[in-house]
Amino acid sequence: MIINAAIYFFGGLAALATLLMLFQRDPVKAAMLMLAALLATAGLYLALSAQLLAVLQVILYAGAIMTLFIVALTVTPAAWKDKPAPARIKRVLGLAAAAVILAELLKVSTALKTVTAAPEFSETGTLEIARQLFGPFALQFELLSLVILASIVAAVALTSRRRTAL
Amino acid sequence: MMEFYEANKDLLLFTAAAGVKVLVFLGGVMGLAGLLTLAERKVSALMQDRIGPNRASVLGLAFNGLFHPLADAIKMILKEDFVPGRAEKLLFTLAPFFALVPVLALFAVIPFGDYVMVFGYQLDLLIADLPLGLFFVLALSGLAIYGVFLGGWASKNNFALLGAMRGAAQMISYEVVLGLTLVGLLMIYGSANLQDMVRAQGRLLFGFLPAWGVVYQPFAFLLFLTAAIAENKRTPFDLVEGESEIIGYFMEYSSMRFAAFMFSEFVEIILVSMLAATLFFGGWQVPYLYETGFILPGGAALPLNHYLVAALQVGAFSVKTVFFCWLMLVIRWTLPRFRFDQLMGLCWKTLLPLALLNILITGAVLLALGKI
Numbered sequence: 289m290i291i292n293a294a295i296y297f298f299g300g301l302a303a304l305a306t307l308l309m310l311f312q313r314d315p316v317k318a319a320m321l322m323l324a325a326l327l328a329t330a331g332l333y334l335a336l337s338a339q340l341l342a343v344l345q346v347i348l349y350a351g352a353i354m355t356l357f358i359v360a361l362t363v364t365p366a367a368w369k370d371k372p373a374p375a376r377i378k379r380v381l382g383l384a385a386a387a388v389i390l391a392e393l394l395k396v397s398t399a400l401k402t403v404t405a406a407p408e409f410s411e412t413g414t415l416e417i418a419r420q421l422f423g424p425f426a427l428q429f430e431l432l433s434l435v436i437l438a439s440i441v442a443a444v445a446l447t448s449r450r451r452t453a454l
Numbered sequence: 455m456m457e458f459y460e461a462n463k464d465l466l467l468f469t470a471a472a473g474v475k476v477l478v479f480l481g482g483v484m485g486l487a488g489l490l491t492l493a494e495r496k497v498s499a500l501m502q503d504r505i506g507p508n509r510a511s512v513l514g515l516a517f518n519g520l521f522h523p524l525a526d527a528i529k530m531i532l533k534e535d536f537v538p539g540r541a542e543k544l545l546f547t548l549a550p551f552f553a554l555v556p557v558l559a560l561f562a563v564i565p566f567g568d569y570v571m572v573f574g575y576q577l578d579l580l581i582a583d584l585p586l587g588l589f590f591v592l593a594l595s596g597l598a599i600y601g602v603f604l605g606g607w608a609s610k611n612n613f614a615l616l617g618a619m620r621g622a623a624q625m626i627s628y629e630v631v632l633g634l635t636l637v638g639l640l641m642i643y644g645s646a647n648l649q650d651m652v653r654a655q656g657r658l659l660f661g662f663l664p665a666w667g668v669v670y671q672p673f674a675f676l677l678f679l680t681a682a683i684a685e686n687k688r689t690p691f692d693l694v695e696g697e698s699e700i701i702g703y704f705m706e707y708s709s710m711r712f713a714a715f716m717f718s719e720f721v722e723i724i725l726v727s728m729l730a731a732t733l734f735f736g737g738w739q740v741p742y743l744y745e746t747g748f749i750l751p752g753g754a755a756l757p758l759n760h761y762l763v764a765a766l767q768v769g770a771f772s773v774k775t776v777f778f779c780w781l782m783l784v785i786r787w788t789l790p791r792f793r794f795d796q797l798m799g800l801c802w803k804t805l806l807p808l809a810l811l812n813i814l815i816t817g818a819v820l821l822a823l824g825k826i
Contacts, residue, residue: 316607320545323600343589347633351596355626358603362619414586 294335302328315361319354326350340414467575475581476562483561486779487720488523494720494783495522501787533709538609541706545608550707550714553601556594557721563587564728565649567738567768568745571760579738579768580649587648588640591729592633595685598722599625602687602694605715606703617703620794621687621694627801628684628691634809635677638816639733642670652737656744662751664741667734674812675734677805682726684801686719688782690789691797727778728771735774738767 302325309321326349333342421429459466492507496519499506508518510525537546567579584590599622606618643651657665668675684691695702704715731737742748743766747758758766792800 339586340589343586343593346593347589347596351593351599351629352626355599355622359619359622362607362615
């Protein structure tokens with residue numbers, strides 16, 4: 289019962305924080321609401337006995353990615369000003385993109401199996417995740433490092449170009 | 455009432471035991487943190503050939519300054535609680551909590567002893583026995599960044615914001631190194647549970663050398679200590695505060711809000727000391743002390759009472775913790791501050807490659823020994 293309550297609590301919290309984030313104009317406050325949503329998701333994983341996922345969610349998303357977002361926000365002067373409302377065409381395009389993503393997500397989610405939550409707090413399948421990642425999914429897992437490599441190269445290219453321009 | 459007790463006996467006992475452990479352990483940590491504020495000033499006084507604080511007294515007894523933490527606390531509480539007019543009120547209020555709460559929560563996974571039998575009930579001497587304790591430590595220590603950042607940003611003060619940006623950049627960089635230095639230990643012990651790691655350090659190497667983490671990974675220990683001090687924003691890595699240039703992210707804070715930031719730094723010193731002791735120096739292990747008493751390598755044995763063994767183990771953990779606290783105070787008052795580019799260069803160009811090299815060598819040796 290406690291676990292069910294926790295699942296609904298964290299799920300509701302994540303949804304609420306995300307909604308508030310969408311309607312928040314101040315970028316730093318929006319980032320803090322997103323952080324709240326990420327932490328609530330971590331709590332949701334924990335309630336579902338996925339300890340490793342919960343911890344990785346906090347280390348990677350809340351601890352690393354959100355921090356980078358926030359650093360980037362503070363070094364951009366726009367973060368300090370109240371921005372004028374975007375042009376109408378941008379709004380329409382944005383809403384269209386959001387509608388497409390929502391439709392795709394709904395399409396994917398119908399295929400998901402409904403799983404009943406474990407009645408008791410159980411051990412994590414850390415070993416099972418590791419076996420999957422380094423077994424059948426080893427190639428995909430290693431390919432991901434190429435994405436990171438590409439982003440590093442891009443970052444270097446962007447910053448070095450600015451340095452020569454100065 | 456009795457029926458309810460009988461039905462939920464395990465849960466109630468567990469809750470009560472956890473409550474007692476939290477009170478005793480966190481009480482000890484808080485007490486030590488209070489004493490550290492005094493020790494810091496006394497060590498600095500010693501280094502600079504001064505006497506240091508020695509005036510606060512109760513009934514004419516000063517005990518060479520022992521009451522100063524108490525006097526500081528009273529002073530902090532009575533100060534005006536000031537919020538700048540342009541500050542973001544909510545985030546300004548939340549920031550000290552973000553700084554203090556993750557650090558305090560981390561003490562839950564640190565084992566401060568093996569176990570004691572109380573009325574036939576085995577009481578594990580750690581608050582939360584998580585299978586992924588080490589990852590829990592890394593996750594929560596990553597959240598401490600938000601206290602620094604929010605404190606600086608919500609103050610709407612340029613100096614505070616500079617401190618906050620330095621802090622965010624510094625902490626996120628050194629967190630990477632901190633995590634990577636611990637990978638070697640994970641590979642050797644094959645567990646992320648801190649209690650399991652401490653138990654594994656009770657073995658003997660070659661029949662006489664305690665198998666402490668520092669014996670397996672001396673290099674990782676040095677990297678860990680460097681990264682941990684940087685993560686803790688202490689001198690020589692205290693550019694976040696940099697009293698002589700930008701004052702720091704808590705510039706606009708006063709009263710107990712400021713005290714929360716300052717206190718979190720001292721609590722972090724204790725945390726880093728406990729982690730260093732737990733991961734690299736055998737935690738509560740005393741060399742040659744086993745559940746039944748001392749058994750020396752030569753074969754000589756000294757049987758001891760169970761409670762005496764437990765007390766010795768908790769005592770050993772406390773001594774190791776206090777030793778590392780002292781070490782960090784001495785480092786702070788010995789080394790000058792880095793420049794910011796030196797700080798970042800040290801992290802990304804020196805410590806990170808060395809940490810990766812350490813993982814490679816550890817993996818190669820484990821493979822050669824056939825342990826994988």
